[in-house]
Amino acid sequence: MTLTKKTTPKQLLSMLDIAFIRENPELVKTGMLNKGEKDASAVDSVIAKDEEWRELVTQIDRLRAESNARAKEIGKLMGQGKKEEAQQIIDETGKSKERIKELEEKVASVAEERQELLYRIPNVPDDSVPVGSTEKDNVVHSTWGEQTDEDWRLPHWEIASEKKWIDFERGSKVTGAGFPFYIGKMARLQRALINFFLNEATANGYTEMQTPYFVNEDSARGTGQIPDKEDMMYTIPRDGFFVIPTAEVPVTNFHRDEIFEEKELPLRYTAYTPCWRREAGSYGKDVRGLNRLHQFDKVELVNIVHPEQSDRELELLREYAESLLKKLNLPFRTLLMCSGDMGFTQTKKYDLEVWSPGQQRWLEVSSCSNFGSFQARRMQLRFRNEKGKTEMAHTLNGSGLALPRIVAALIEANQTEAGDVIIPEVLKPYMGTDKI
């Protein structure tokens, strides 16, 4: 692994490869429209702007080459003591300097315009992604377990408040809505799930990490939270930090500006962190109980892989996340997200939704995504291929898993009519008890 120095000046940051856009404009436009963008004119604009940029760069490079040659000649003459001849060349040089300066200013502004356009172009969906506009167009990839429907089952917030397991009111007092306290056995259950998920991940080849919970602006940009999802994050303006909305941000940025040897791939990391999300605009039944919080716990999985492996890796990641739900014995379904519902940065995405028998609805507990080279390009995360050339790696991530909705479903699915909650087999060693 090689650490390169600051290879990501902002004006060079791109998301899709400009060369790829240039060569496949129609493909990129179609992808953009399928993802629900209103128009795809940014594609033509960026190609035109890039053309302009390249012409300017060529001009500047030529002028600089001339200027460098003159400076070298002066150096040589000075060394030989021919001061007058040197002075003659110096006198001739003035004008080209001004011209270069002028062009440099121009190229900087053109580069910025080009970059702005480039940022607006989303990743191209994979061929296997269904074209669609809303969540209704998502395809059910598979389902597992029985979707129970029994009248006596209570929603988790009723059970939890009855048992004094989760205190939303005091959470509101101490911090605000969406910041609950977990108490007693429920705190223990959280800890049990975190340990279970981390142990499963490390047993499956993931390297465990503990990460910073605040990141700087470059990192937020690297994984695409900026400018795409800036409003999702809490900020610490005084120190210029962003509070992480997911461990994906610090973990993926861990290798920013690095070049790997091909044999070092794939890299697999897992990290437990709390996640903070502003969730502006949410309301109603969506935010009831544990359904949507401003702070929640999650174990995240991140893979950095060879481009040829990423399709397969996404399936492995999905199967791994599904295996956790099976071990917890929680019925779920897996959705293949349609083009319009999958987000700006992904090429393909699966959502895992667990069945909530107390609420009679599906709750998303994991999202497994392939980003292709999109994030990698932004972060300059590369490897040296067999020809010795540097190439962008592919990145994937997935939740494995997010806790609150697991807890919700688990409480509701495992409640007995006597009012107990049965602990799933795999969690018993962590809980030290059969039921709570």
Added chain:
RNA sequence: GGAGAGAUGGCUGAGUGGUCGAAAGCGCUCCCCUGCUAAGGGAGUAUACCCCGAAAGGGGUAUCGAGGGUUCGAAUCCCUCUCUCUCCGCCA
């Protein structure tokens, strides 16, 4: 928080205005020699972008923590910022 020192290529580390993208050593790759568990000789070994070329390859520009300035010319001089280390203070 106070005081000081520093930031050069994968690593160590030279270089205080002129053929410096950067000495030397280490590491790594390839070749040669030898033949014995180790050594010797040679060559190569940063990243990004632009131009030419079908390609192989060739030409050019930029980068010595980041940004700006002085100069015909900056790793070297000036300014701002960031980070690291040492000492003091504080602290889980």
